[in-house]
Amino acid sequence: MFKKNTTKEYCKRINAVVNFILKSPKNELPLNKLAEIANYSPFHFQKIFKQITGETPKQFIIRIRLENSAHFLITHRHKSITEIAFDSGFASPETFSRAFKNYFGISANELRNLSPKEHITLRKSVNSKKNTDLNFFTKEYDAKYWTKYLQVVVKKIASIRAVFVNTPLSDINKIQEGFKKIIQLADAHDLLTSDTKFIGIINPHTGLYQTAVTIQSYQLPPKDMSITDIEGGKFAICKIKGDIPQIFHTFHAFYELWLPKSPYRIKQSYAFEILSQNPLTKPYCNIDREIYIPIEPA
Numbered sequence: 518m519f520k521k522n523t524t525k526e527y528c529k530r531i532n533a534v535v536n537f538i539l540k541s542p543k544n545e546l547p548l549n550k551l552a553e554i555a556n557y558s559p560f561h562f563q564k565i566f567k568q569i570t571g572e573t574p575k576q577f578i579i580r581i582r583l584e585n586s587a588h589f590l591i592t593h594r595h596k597s598i599t600e601i602a603f604d605s606g607f608a609s610p611e612t613f614s615r616a617f618k619n620y621f622g623i624s625a626n627e628l629r630n631l632s633p634k635e636h637i638t639l640r641k642s643v644n645s646k647k648n649t650d651l652n653f654f655t656k657e658y659d660a661k662y663w664t665k666y667l668q669v670v671v672k673k674i675a676s677i678r679a680v681f682v683n684t685p686l687s688d689i690n691k692i693q694e695g696f697k698k699i700i701q702l703a704d705a706h707d708l709l710t711s712d713t714k715f716i717g718i719i720n721p722h723t724g725l726y727q728t729a730v731t732i733q734s735y736q737l738p739p740k741d742m743s744i745t746d747i748e749g750g751k752f753a754i755c756k757i758k759g760d761i762p763q764i765f766h767t768f769h770a771f772y773e774l775w776l777p778k779s780p781y782r783i784k785q786s787y788a789f790e791i792l793s794q795n796p797l798t799k800p801y802c803n804i805d806r807e808i809y810i811p812i813e814p815a
Contacts, residue, residue, distance in 0.1 A: 590625055598626060
């Protein structure tokens with residue numbers, strides 16, 4: 518997501534804006550407000566935002582809203598297309614329809630009626646137009662293997678607070694570096710305890726992987742550290758070990774094999790994983806992990 522040869526200060530400020538947008542993409546996000554968060558003038562903010570992300574603020578917001586709407590069109594079939602359009606932050610069904618068709622090449626209703634394989638084909642087409650690195654997002658998984666080995670446990674968990682840094686979901690080396698950075702920052706500010714968990718927040722539709730360290734409610738990180746709250750509730754939990762493509766194979770198997778037979782639907786457009794070991798002591802890909810997918814009654 519982020520380009521090279523940009524200053525740390527630029528990245529830091531734009532990251533704060535990206536995090537703000539991701540927390541509430543459906544809310545009104547006027548340019549002046551976003552520029553204020555970055556502490557730049559609107560003119561310079563737009564220029565720097567595009568330099569770092571490759572998109573204008575408006576393009577980024579619309580893409581996030583469209584990707585979220587596509588996710589919920591498939592997973593929240595109890596909602597009408599109009600409801601999802603408004604829930605995703607679009608001002609009118611007409612605006613949504615035009616933007617959706619322009620981005621995906623088909624209508625929202627057509628996408629909702631695609632089979633899983635047709636959806637993968639569409640995703641390949643969209644990714645190729647965006648020149649994305651998430652090619653593994655669209656690779657088919659081994660259904661026979663996953664039918665035999667996929668194990669899912671449903672648990673209710675409390676909310677989680679964590680400090681994090683953004684990394685590209687497509688780059689395993691950047692993810693490893695991201696864990697190193699957030700752990701060292703947390704350690705420098707005395708945020709690591711015996712209860713600390715190392716987690717990764719997976720945002721498939723934004724291309725972000727947030728390397729994170731959990732903190733307790735009484736701990737107060739400095740203002741320049743990014744904080745996120747994961748809402749408590751029911752989660753479907755799958756065990757995993759391996760690289761990022763393995764995560765997506767797990768997602769595909771979960772969605773196609775387990776979810777249709779369960780009384781649940783996917784609640785949110787993100788998931789997170791808890792690492793069983795400190796990623797500073799062992800490579801990420803070699804660590805046993807548990808993926809938590811938020812669910813709710815269908």
